[in-house]
Amino acid sequence: MPGLIDAFEANARRAVATVERIASSPAAVRAAVARVVKDSRVIVLGPGEFLSSELMDPLRELPGLVPQPSDEMLSTADAGISSAFAGIASSGSVCVAMGPPLAAAVSLLMPLHVVLVCANRIVKRPRDLFDPACLGGEALKRNLVLITGPSATADMGPLVRGVHGPHRLQIFVLE
Amino acid sequence: MTTMRTVNTQAVQADSPRSVANKSDRQRLLRAIRMALSIQSPAVRRNTQTFNRNRYRATGLLPDYEALKDQARQIKERSIANLPQLIAQLGKTVRERGGHVLLAAGADEACRYVRNVCVRHGARLVVKGKSITTEEIRLNHVLEEAGMEVAESDLAEFILQVADEQPSHIIAPAIHYSRERITALFKRKFQTDLALDTGEELTKFAREILRNKFLHADVGITGANLVAADTGTLMLVESEGNIRMTSLLPPVHIAVAGVEKIIGTRQEMAPFLELLAASGTGQPLTSYTSFLSPPLDDPPFALPGKARKPREFHLVLIDNGRMRMRDDSVFRETLYCIRCSACLNSCANFQTVGGHAFGGETYSGGIGGAWEAGTGRLENARFSELCTGCSRCVNQCPVRIDIPWLNENLRNRLNSASETFLTSGILTTMTGAPEVDQSAPASKLFFGNYHQFAEWGTRFAPLANAIANWGPARSAMERWLGLDGRRSLPAFPGQTLVRAAENEPLTRTEQPTARAVLFADVFTNYGLAHRGVAVLRLLRKMGVDVVVSESVPEGRAALSQGLLATAALYAQRAASLLDHYLDEGRDVIVLEPSSLAMFRRDALHLLENQAQFGRLRSWTFEPLEYITRLIEKSGRKPQEFFDIDRSTVGTRLFYHSHCQQKTIGCAAPTETLLRDIGFDVVSSSVECCGMAGSFGYKQDFYELSMAVGEDLFQQVRTAEEDGGPRALLASGTSCSEQLHAGMNREVLHPVELLAAIVRSSGK
Numbered sequence: 001m002p003g004l005i006d007a008f009e010a011n012a013r014r015a016v017a018t019v020e021r022i023a024s025s026p027a028a029v030r031a032a033v034a035r036v037v038k039d040s041r042v043i044v045l046g047p048g049e050f051l052s053s054e055l056m057d058p059l060r061e062l063p064g065l066v067p068q069p070s071d072e073m074l075s076t077a078d079a080g081i082s083s084a085f086a087g088i089a090s091s092g093s094v095c096v097a098m099g100p101p102l103a104a105a106v107s108l109l110m111p112l113h114v115v116l117v118c119a120n121r122i123v124k125r126p127r128d129l130f131d132p133a134c135l136g137g138e139a140l141k142r143n144l145v146l147i148t149g150p151s152a153t154a155d156m157g158p159l160v161r162g163v164h165g166p167h168r169l170q171i172f173v174l175e
Numbered sequence: 176m177t178t179m180r181t182v183n184t185q186a187v188q189a190d191s192p193r194s195v196a197n198k199s200d201r202q203r204l205l206r207a208i209r210m211a212l213s214i215q216s217p218a219v220r221r222n223t224q225t226f227n228r229n230r231y232r233a234t235g236l237l238p239d240y241e242a243l244k245d246q247a248r249q250i251k252e253r254s255i256a257n258l259p260q261l262i263a264q265l266g267k268t269v270r271e272r273g274g275h276v277l278l279a280a281g282a283d284e285a286c287r288y289v290r291n292v293c294v295r296h297g298a299r300l301v302v303k304g305k306s307i308t309t310e311e312i313r314l315n316h317v318l319e320e321a322g323m324e325v326a327e328s329d330l331a332e333f334i335l336q337v338a339d340e341q342p343s344h345i346i347a348p349a350i351h352y353s354r355e356r357i358t359a360l361f362k363r364k365f366q367t368d369l370a371l372d373t374g375e376e377l378t379k380f381a382r383e384i385l386r387n388k389f390l391h392a393d394v395g396i397t398g399a400n401l402v403a404a405d406t407g408t409l410m411l412v413e414s415e416g417n418i419r420m421t422s423l424l425p426p427v428h429i430a431v432a433g434v435e436k437i438i439g440t441r442q443e444m445a446p447f448l449e450l451l452a453a454s455g456t457g458q459p460l461t462s463y464t465s466f467l468s469p470p471l472d473d474p475p476f477a478l479p480g481k482a483r484k485p486r487e488f489h490l491v492l493i494d495n496g497r498m499r500m501r502d503d504s505v506f507r508e509t510l511y512c513i514r515c516s517a518c519l520n521s522c523a524n525f526q527t528v529g530g531h532a533f534g535g536e537t538y539s540g541g542i543g544g545a546w547e548a549g550t551g552r553l554e555n556a557r558f559s560e561l562c563t564g565c566s567r568c569v570n571q572c573p574v575r576i577d578i579p580w581l582n583e584n585l586r587n588r589l590n591s592a593s594e595t596f597l598t599s600g601i602l603t604t605m606t607g608a609p610e611v612d613q614s615a616p617a618s619k620l621f622f623g624n625y626h627q628f629a630e631w632g633t634r635f636a637p638l639a640n641a642i643a644n645w646g647p648a649r650s651a652m653e654r655w656l657g658l659d660g661r662r663s664l665p666a667f668p669g670q671t672l673v674r675a676a677e678n679e680p681l682t683r684t685e686q687p688t689a690r691a692v693l694f695a696d697v698f699t700n701y702g703l704a705h706r707g708v709a710v711l712r713l714l715r716k717m718g719v720d721v722v723v724s725e726s727v728p729e730g731r732a733a734l735s736q737g738l739l740a741t742a743a744l745y746a747q748r749a750a751s752l753l754d755h756y757l758d759e760g761r762d763v764i765v766l767e768p769s770s771l772a773m774f775r776r777d778a779l780h781l782l783e784n785q786a787q788f789g790r791l792r793s794w795t796f797e798p799l800e801y802i803t804r805l806i807e808k809s810g811r812k813p814q815e816f817f818d819i820d821r822s823t824v825g826t827r828l829f830y831h832s833h834c835q836q837k838t839i840g841c842a843a844p845t846e847t848l849l850r851d852i853g854f855d856v857v858s859s860s861v862e863c864c865g866m867a868g869s870f871g872y873k874q875d876f877y878e879l880s881m882a883v884g885e886d887l888f889q890q891v892r893t894a895e896e897d898g899g900p901r902a903l904l905a906s907g908t909s910c911s912e913q914l915h916a917g918m919n920r921e922v923l924h925p926v927e928l929l930a931a932i933v934r935s936s937g938k
Binding site: 140 | 329334355374378389390414441444461465472473
């Protein structure tokens with residue numbers, strides 16, 4: 001639904017994520033991701049279980065991508081790439097499953113988190129995630145996180161973006 | 176690595192936050208208020224008011240906000256009712272999934288268990304996510320005694336650990352710190368040459384210290400916002416990413432949660448998602464909301480040199496008084512609390528002093544007293560005196576807890592626990608208060624039974640007014656009754672409203688537009704009879720057949736002092752009196768908003784017959800609310816009833832509605848009607864004026880009351896910048912006194928203005 005995608009985009013921007021709609025083709029995905037990670041020296045690719053291997057595989061060729069990073073490399077990597085199983089329009093959130101190897105790390109440890117979400121997986125409100133009808137009959141993952149913008153704090157006085165988690169959140173909506 | 180341990184060795188200075196954490200007696204409470212007003216007020220005010228504005232905006236964007244609150248309330252009611260079964264079910268679920276569970280009866284047992292887990296793993300560094308429950312059980316202290324380093328990773332908790340202070344807010348524990356004070360603190364404690372003079376620099380500085388802790392921690396300890404019994408899922412809400420780090424990186428994760436966090440199913444978490452974020456920080460969702468059913472399958476983090484261990488998960492459920500609260504018909508409601516902080520941020524007193532004055536050793540704000548008393552000692556809840564019962568938090572609570580009612584009950588129990596003084600004995604004899612309320616302090620008996628003093632005062636008005644303003648008498652009143660000498664006392668009029676009404680011409684109307692009774696509330700009857708007369712003239716000109724009731728207290732004053740038996744007795748008497756008029760088909764008009772709120776809201780707790788309460792709630796009206804209905808019923812325009820050109824105070828108004836009036840939803844009609852007549856109205860946006868009935872008259876709270884009022888006074892000044900003075904209007908008796916004290920100008924009730932401009936027979 002175009003209305004949902006528009007709302008998702010607007011609300012994700014309000015939460016200070018960067019959002020871009022791209023075509024759901026291997027070339028478009030690769031080009032878009034390559035562009036945002038071009039300054040990242042060490043890049044880690046998380047599990048792409050929500051996207052076809054046709055879309056994910058070209059990403060494995062990105063310069064700087066470390067195929068099987070050690071924990072030490074994870075702790076100093078510059079960018080993490082992951083796929084989201086859903087997006088939430090009213091909050092501009094992306095929903096990332098945790099549990100598979102690297103899934104938590106790529107959405108948490110690096111200063112830049114790039115996340116890919118399919119346009120047809122955007123639900124209206126957070127509570128819809130709990131309704132299997134909204135996710136094509138799928139039950140909700142056992143471990144997951146709803147990510148709304150980069151990490152932030154107001155504890156040091158003014159609002160600061162970029163605390164322990166990523167400082168930048170780049171979302172690509174695949175249409 | 177910078178060690179955190181050195182910071183706890185600082186000696187506690189006089190009147191530091193730590194030294195006033197315990198407010199079990201009056202002197203300490205007063206010192207805490209002075210400390211907060213002198214140091215913390217500007218930061219607390221700015222930060223809580225930002226939260227407050229953001230919450231109004233965020234909840235306003237939820238199309239089904241009220242329905243979500245109902246759902247959340249039902250889930251919590253059901254969960255607490257089934258708590259023993261849910262605890263058993265959750266224990267079974269977590270164990271089946273390979274985790275460990277402890278139900279700890281008290282703080283000692285919980286701390287011992289956590290310490291033993293850490294010791295068994297040879298832990299040297301424990302990293303913690305924000306958890307107010309671990310503050311409650313004093314966990315850090317126990318782990319540090321056992322030789323471990325405990326690193327608080329939430330930046331606010333990090334600041335408090337460096338400063339060695341207790342939290343001052345439920346979700347923003349260092350809300351009392353301005354950026355400037357954090358800079359000074361870090362420079363002092365870390366002996367650094369870095370500038371650290373922006374939020375970004377301070378955050379970077381703390382992040383670098385803490386990143387190391389996350390990567391090297393042996394154990395991670397978090398709290399939980401909710402726990403689902405069916406799946407063992409923890410819901411963890413945060414913005415910084417520290418809770419994710421703490422729960423995901425170390426091999427051992429210990430979650431510490433009060434038993435009240437348990438709900439039946441993961442599905443039931445759904446309505447809380449948006450409610451918690453909107454009510455807390457005022458966001459659609461915070462940066463991270465995690466749903467974890469530990470232990471996770473993927474291996475924990477292990478840097479070189481560290482053995483890669485399998486994941487281990489412990490859930491420590493804390494009773495610590497909660498099951499006793501569950502058995503208490505009043506305080507059970509506390510367990511529905513989801514710790515969102517809406518009641519703190521919407522509270523005018525809290526906005527002004529924060530949780531180091533309006534809070535105990537762990538919990539703060541309106542709901543804090545019930546938590547402190549429930550998980551500790553009743554005396555720890557003495558700070559709940561700062562709840563004025565203004566009720567602004569009531570509609571803000573996402574699970575509909577009647578927080579003022581909890582605080583009135585705390586006051587009642589504290590009254591019974593206090594010593595009986597000679598003055599109390601004399602006063603109980605004078606007031607005839609029910610026996611159970613007789614142990615209350617003299618000040619409470621005086622304010623709670625004000626109508627009796629007012630009655631004598633009016634009977635002997637000239638003499639009483641002279642005495643009331645005679646120096647030695649004021650000193651005595653300050654000393655024995657706690658009535659602050661700096662407050663001017665409202666003069667007793669020569670005539671009560673009831674007597675004045677007898678002299679009013681009774682215009683007979685053949686076919687009245689409505690039939691009504693004006694309830695002669697104590698404040699109007701004995702203090703502001705002319706306002707009551709204005710209502711009579713106004714309604715009679717609009718064709719209403721209106722009479723005045725006998726003047727009886729409705730119990731508001733007694734309730735606010737925690738004199739519950741007295742309040743129930745008075746509420747019942749007033750309800751019976753009004754029943755008689757309702758039987759005659761008369762609508763009840765109530766001028767004083769706090770009296771009206773008693774009939775529309777508080778009497779729910781005080782009247783035995785719920786049908787009687789239901790009828791009272793439906794047929795009591797604020798005067799301008801009632802007039803608006805009359806105009807609507809007539810199908811005519813407000814200008815046909817009122818002639819703005821006859822206004823003697825001009826057309827520019829500043830209107831301040833009463834706190835309880837806002838809560839029961841009848842502030843808006845006044846603003847709308849005045850605008851519809853043609854007035855240029857600026858409305859105050861403060862939650863409460865700070866006087867709050869008797870609160871601001873009390874010697875103990877005078878400074879706080881005036882500090883709260885300053886926000887209101889400033890709004891008047893700002894509203895007058897665009898073209899000169901505005902006539903000041905307020906609907907509450909005590910609000911008028913406060914506005915008068917702050918601006919030193921006449922303050923009118925809207926009915927006085929309307930009575931002056933009403934057209935004859937509404938033409």
